[in-house]
Amino acid sequence: MEKARSPFKTALQKQEEREEKRMALLHAAAVMFNAQGFHATSLDDVAASLGISKPTIYHYLGNKEQVLFECLTIGLDQLFAAADKARAEIGTGMDRLRIFLTNYFFINIDDFGRCVILSGDDTLSPEGVKNLRAMKRRVDTALRALIIEGIDDGSITAVDPKITAFTLAGAMAWPARWYSKTGPTPPDAMAAQIVDSLMTGLAPR
Amino acid sequence: MEKARSPFKTALQKQEEREEKRMALLHAAAVMFNAQGFHATSLDDVAASLGISKPTIYHYLGNKEQVLFECLTIGLDQLFAAADKARAEIGTGMDRLRIFLTNYFFINIDDFGRCVILSGDDTLSPEGVKNLRAMKRRVDTALRALIIEGIDDGSITAVDPKITAFTLAGAMAWPARWYSKTGPTPPDAMAAQIVDSLMTGLAPR
DNA sequence: ATTGCAATCTACTAATGAGTAATATATAAT
DNA sequence: ATTATATATTACTCATTAGTAGATTGCAAT
Structure with missing residues (x-):
């Protein structure tokens, strides 16, 4: 029998979610860097493009x-x-x-x-x-x-x-x-x- | 007989001097843009590299x-x-x-x-x-x-x-x-x- | 002399943006 | 229950920098 789908996440799932978010951030940043250049891209913009705030980027990726x-x-x-x-x-x-x-x-x-x-x-x-x-x-x-x-x-x-x-x-x-x-x-x-x-x-x- | 070298400049000489300064500014800017990128280069830095001040760049070249x-x-x-x-x-x-x-x-x-x-x-x-x-x-x-x-x-x-x-x-x-x-x-x-x-x-x- | 123009400066403004502190919430672990 | 940890926010600080205003000097033409 399959386990019922549960809203309670396992450690692995959380790990994966974190990784997924990390990658989404990096990807969004890469796209904007490519379009406007590194210095012309603000982390605020990158964050906004994913509907989050800048400190979140620092949480996942650093400076x-x-x-x-x-x-x-x-x-x-x-x-x-x-x-x-x-x-x-x-x-x-x-x-x-x-x-x-x-x-x-x-x-x-x-x-x-x-x-x-x-x-x-x-x-x-x-x-x-x-x-x-x-x-x-x-x-x-x-x-x-x-x-x-x-x-x-x-x-x-x-x-x-x-x-x-x-x-x-x-x-x-x-x-x-x-x-x-x-x-x-x-x-x-x-x-x-x-x-x-x-x-x-x-x-x- | 040759004209004596005079410190008083003709209109042409002034024109040439202006052009020379213009080019020196552009060249200095190009070098710095290449070395650090456009956005990472401030006009203050460009000016400083020639021993002048930023407004002078605006005088010769605009924004x-x-x-x-x-x-x-x-x-x-x-x-x-x-x-x-x-x-x-x-x-x-x-x-x-x-x-x-x-x-x-x-x-x-x-x-x-x-x-x-x-x-x-x-x-x-x-x-x-x-x-x-x-x-x-x-x-x-x-x-x-x-x-x-x-x-x-x-x-x-x-x-x-x-x-x-x-x-x-x-x-x-x-x-x-x-x-x-x-x-x-x-x-x-x-x-x-x-x-x-x-x-x-x-x-x- | 005076008026005008070119070149240059100092001293500002206004905006932007990196990075942080303090806080709130939720979940997980003890 | 309580404590710790992860996630995310708001609201700042602080530095940088594009661009401008206004003053200054000096030369040139009238």
């Missing part, structure tokens, strides 16, 4: 910089997870690079990923910048590794991995600035077009 | 948004001039595209060009955004024209001009975020590497 830092961490974690997953895939280096870049695109046009691209390093404290840089470096390293593996197995033409990683990252980051999911070209199609175009450039000849 | 708008206009004018010049050059479409992109790089790592890339559209009033968009579109149009000319004369492989223009723009914009002129790789070398890498991708096969 404004921490809010941003959490958003960036989520975005970067997504990128890193995508890199890990792509690297574990079977296929040539180019195959796996294509998979990674496609997901890179999806993450970059998502709220937390956009945050990573749109926030300048300048917004954080020196401490925060250091942590952020380290996370970004991990993603860059993974990207380079994929390129190198492709060169080694002959699926990618001989290029400079470092420069190539930068140009690819730049090309993938740019859409965060202008692409709208609700525009004429749906995300899948846009990702395919951009990634195809880049892959053509990297194909052996 | 804060106008200061930014001027900076952006200068950067975009530089880009457009580079495009014009490249298009007037002789050589294949690819040759001219290479010339344009190389200069695009130099402009983008310069103070006013950086401003264009680092400032989100969000910072300006709706009016300003409209003007800015129009200027950006002109540059994008020129870039696409070069790509199309290259495809037509066979110096560039058949690609989608729109998508290619976006990926190129993204790849060229990215260095504004991380490249430092005083780092290990000098601007010329960095430009050459990046542009070469992109051109390889566009070469016919």
Whole structure:
């Protein structure tokens, strides 16, 4: 027999509710940071957009910089997870690079990923910048590794991995600035077009 | 016989002095906007960096948004001039595209060009955004024209001009975020590497 | 001389927004 | 019952900063 639905919450449920609220706050903040920029967004506005008051944000997340830092961490974690997953895939280096870049695109046009691209390093404290840089470096390293593996197995033409990683990252980051999911070209199609175009450039000849 | 150097200035000299001061103000503002972001930079700070007071900025430039708008206009004018010049050059479409992109790089790592890339559209009033968009579109149009000319004369492989223009723009914009002129790789070398890498991708096969 | 204009300052205002203190309520634990 | 903890609020403080008013100085033209 099922337990009757009870209004009395278990510890686990409360934990989950808290986490859900935390995420809702972060998401609301990310959206507003992306739309208006970090400094132009007040925590009062973020709170108001969820129908709550500012101190509640402090209760769940701490100060404004921490809010941003959490958003960036989520975005970067997504990128890193995508890199890990792509690297574990079977296929040539180019195959796996294509998979990674496609997901890179999806993450970059998502709220937390956009945050990573749109926030300048300048917004954080020196401490925060250091942590952020380290996370970004991990993603860059993974990207380079994929390129190198492709060169080694002959699926990618001989290029400079470092420069190539930068140009690819730049090309993938740019859409965060202008692409709208609700525009004429749906995300899948846009990702395919951009990634195809880049892959053509990297194909052996 | 030469005129004696006189401390009494002609109208022209005064005009020039004014213009020089105006530019010095814009440059100082651009540098600080790039380093800390628009909203995190106060006009008091900009003024202080030149040893003057805030009202002087208002005397020369008007309000804060106008200061930014001027900076952006200068950067975009530089880009457009580079495009014009490249298009007037002789050589294949690819040759001219290479010339344009190389200069695009130099402009983008310069103070006013950086401003264009680092400032989100969000910072300006709706009016300003409209003007800015129009200027950006002109540059994008020129870039696409070069790509199309290259495809037509066979110096560039058949690609989608729109998508290619976006990926190129993204790849060229990215260095504004991380490249430092005083780092290990000098601007010329960095430009050459990046542009070469992109051109390889566009070469016919 | 006087009037006007350009450049610059000091000293304000008015608004905004980060962060906190004190408080209220509800639930959970003892 | 009582005490502690989590959630959320109102109502502040304090610092920052865009923008302005008004004064000052000096040069230039009449």
